[in-house]
Amino acid sequence: MNSSDHEDTFHFTTEVKVRLPETDAMGIVFHGNYFTFLEVGRVDYLHNLDLAEGHRPIRDFENVVVSAQLDFKSPARLHDLLRIDVCTREIGRSSFTFGFKIRHKQENRVVALGSTTHCAIDGEFQSIGVPESFRETISRYEGWKDISG
Amino acid sequence: MNSSDHEDTFHFTTEVKVRLPETDAMGIVFHGNYFTFLEVGRVDYLHNLDLAEGHRPIRDFENVVVSAQLDFKSPARLHDLLRIDVCTREIGRSSFTFGFKIRHKQENRVVALGSTTHCAIDGEFQSIGVPESFRETISRYEGWKDISG
Amino acid sequence: MNSSDHEDTFHFTTEVKVRLPETDAMGIVFHGNYFTFLEVGRVDYLHNLDLAEGHRPIRDFENVVVSAQLDFKSPARLHDLLRIDVCTREIGRSSFTFGFKIRHKQENRVVALGSTTHCAIDGEFQSIGVPESFRETISRYEGWKDISG
Amino acid sequence: MNSSDHEDTFHFTTEVKVRLPETDAMGIVFHGNYFTFLEVGRVDYLHNLDLAEGHRPIRDFENVVVSAQLDFKSPARLHDLLRIDVCTREIGRSSFTFGFKIRHKQENRVVALGSTTHCAIDGEFQSIGVPESFRETISRYEGWKDISG
Numbered sequence: 001m002n003s004s005d006h007e008d009t010f011h012f013t014t015e016v017k018v019r020l021p022e023t024d025a026m027g028i029v030f031h032g033n034y035f036t037f038l039e040v041g042r043v044d045y046l047h048n049l050d051l052a053e054g055h056r057p058i059r060d061f062e063n064v065v066v067s068a069q070l071d072f073k074s075p076a077r078l079h080d081l082l083r084i085d086v087c088t089r090e091i092g093r094s095s096f097t098f099g100f101k102i103r104h105k106q107e108n109r110v111v112a113l114g115s116t117t118h119c120a121i122d123g124e125f126q127s128i129g130v131p132e133s134f135r136e137t138i139s140r141y142e143g144w145k146d147i148s149g
Numbered sequence: 150m151n152s153s154d155h156e157d158t159f160h161f162t163t164e165v166k167v168r169l170p171e172t173d174a175m176g177i178v179f180h181g182n183y184f185t186f187l188e189v190g191r192v193d194y195l196h197n198l199d200l201a202e203g204h205r206p207i208r209d210f211e212n213v214v215v216s217a218q219l220d221f222k223s224p225a226r227l228h229d230l231l232r233i234d235v236c237t238r239e240i241g242r243s244s245f246t247f248g249f250k251i252r253h254k255q256e257n258r259v260v261a262l263g264s265t266t267h268c269a270i271d272g273e274f275q276s277i278g279v280p281e282s283f284r285e286t287i288s289r290y291e292g293w294k295d296i297s298g
Numbered sequence: 299m300n301s302s303d304h305e306d307t308f309h310f311t312t313e314v315k316v317r318l319p320e321t322d323a324m325g326i327v328f329h330g331n332y333f334t335f336l337e338v339g340r341v342d343y344l345h346n347l348d349l350a351e352g353h354r355p356i357r358d359f360e361n362v363v364v365s366a367q368l369d370f371k372s373p374a375r376l377h378d379l380l381r382i383d384v385c386t387r388e389i390g391r392s393s394f395t396f397g398f399k400i401r402h403k404q405e406n407r408v409v410a411l412g413s414t415t416h417c418a419i420d421g422e423f424q425s426i427g428v429p430e431s432f433r434e435t436i437s438r439y440e441g442w443k444d445i446s447g
Numbered sequence: 448m449n450s451s452d453h454e455d456t457f458h459f460t461t462e463v464k465v466r467l468p469e470t471d472a473m474g475i476v477f478h479g480n481y482f483t484f485l486e487v488g489r490v491d492y493l494h495n496l497d498l499a500e501g502h503r504p505i506r507d508f509e510n511v512v513v514s515a516q517l518d519f520k521s522p523a524r525l526h527d528l529l530r531i532d533v534c535t536r537e538i539g540r541s542s543f544t545f546g547f548k549i550r551h552k553q554e555n556r557v558v559a560l561g562s563t564t565h566c567a568i569d570g571e572f573q574s575i576g577v578p579e580s581f582r583e584t585i586s587r588y589e590g591w592k593d594i595s596g
Contacts, residue, residue, distance in 0.1 A: 023472035031214040035181030069218040172323035333479030367516040
């Protein structure tokens with residue numbers, strides 16, 4: 001399933017302002033830099049749920065991105081304010097997926113839609129189960145009825 | 150269709166060496182930076198076909214990335230040499246899609262698989278048809294039987 | 299004169315939070331990325347003086363960085379909040395220099411000290427005189443007695 | 448002493464090709480990204496002297512950048528080939544300084560001149576003496592008469 005087919009519901013949003021080195025010679029944000037904006041959104045989302053801590057993206061376990069995808073709908077330019085909507089789409093046994101919508105704040109148009117999927121890992125980059133506390137905190141926030149995952 | 154389901158055939162490859170600012174505090178390449186490696190692969194692929202020119206990614210028309218996707222299979226680290234395999238998957242009326250495989254040169258393992266889809270545009274960011282000469286050059290290189298697109 | 303010998307006085311400050319792709323495999327912010335933080339500081343400083351506009355760093359003329367320098371005093375890490383102190387050090391006939399101090403917000407230690415010098419240019423990258431209105435606005439803000447430059 | 452006053456002699460050079468995300472909306476390479484090119488030059492220089500190893504910038508000790516400085520003489524654009532000349536300027540008790548000249552390959556003009564100063568450190572980011580073997584290898588390569596430092 002790709003993000004174009006998927007209708008995410010968002011309860012969380014954060015904001016970035018486009019910096020000069022994030023733009024390129026075409027005069028717009030280089031497409032790869034939007035994945036940095038997703039990172040900012042994810043960090044703020046997890047921080048808001050008190051799941052981050054200090055220098056760690058997630059307090060209780062390591063994770064690695066196993067898939068990342070974005071559809072680009074319209075360009076963003078220098079100094080544009082962008083709203084990053086973030087949700088958790090699903091949590092599997094050892095992986096979980098975030099959904100994102102990036103909107104141009106002033107013009108209220110969609111700039112990009114996408115997702116990142118992460119795998120919970122141990123210190124040797126081996127897959128582990130997603131801890132229950134993580135699953136429960138997010139289920140409660142996202143308002144999922146069935147939290148058995 | 151995502152890249153995991155898709156078996157690309159590659160006739161072109163280029164190489165990058167992982168730079169310190171491309172790694173992150175987890176000790177591996179930040180996932181968003183792989184889209185820069187795809188950019189390098191695409192530029193070298195188009196240059197090899199004499200479709201690029203000077204400061205322009207494609208000589209005869211502008212293009213914008215409308216979709217980008219990567220699956221990450223294994224990590225890459227500082228100074229690793231990565232082979233970027235590049236192909237064109239398909240050329241539609243106004244868009245075209247490149248496929249990529251990133252391999253760890255020394256260990257010959259797959260690091261990432263993915264694709265980018267581009268739309269041909271005019272100076273006002275409006276969609277235009279893909280020029281025939283572009284289609285023909287790539288069809289011939291990729292060995293497509295039917296070049297009617 | 300380098301920044302170590304220079305005691306800047308700051309009236310303006312802004313803030314950034316260290317993002318994962320700004321760190322490197324040593325676990326700290328890659329030194330080159332601090333120049334992006336200076337860019338953020340400069341943009342916010344000029345915006346606060348109403349000298350920026352929309353997609354232009356400075357409303358009334360183009361500029362190019364002709365020199366950039368930083369001394370690194372202590373490291374910064376993932377998610378650290380950094381205060382960017384910004385001042386204008388001097389405005390010459392066609393160039394002007396900003397001074398910067400980057401501090402670790404929570405630990406109140408100096409992370410970096412430095413400066414960037416910019417040249418006012420026309421559309422052909424040729425040096426032009428710094429417009430008087432720019433000089434006057436900054437002189438007034440910085441509290442320079444003599445604004446004759 | 449800044450690099451404008453300093454006449455470096457270079458015995459080593461390497462090359463980069465400007466990538467799209469390294470340019471910005473002004474159509475030229477963002478000034479901060481030149482510090483990435485210096486990093487590439489330094490890595491290749493140390494590798495050529497067999498002082499690097501695998502994932503480590505320098506085999507025998509850690510180092511941290513304590514100062515970085517560049518003067519920008521002319522712009523570079525998308526796909527430009529840049530020659531990075533690298534030398535070691537001096538090695539002190541616990542620090543050492545590299546000098547750099549970046550030239551536009553096709554037009555043979557100077558793009559930037561600068562330097563980076565590094566401090567040898569232990570695992571706790573504490574300053575240590577520069578190992579003799581490092582000093583001797585570089586002294587020999589650079590052709591310094593007196594290698595007593």
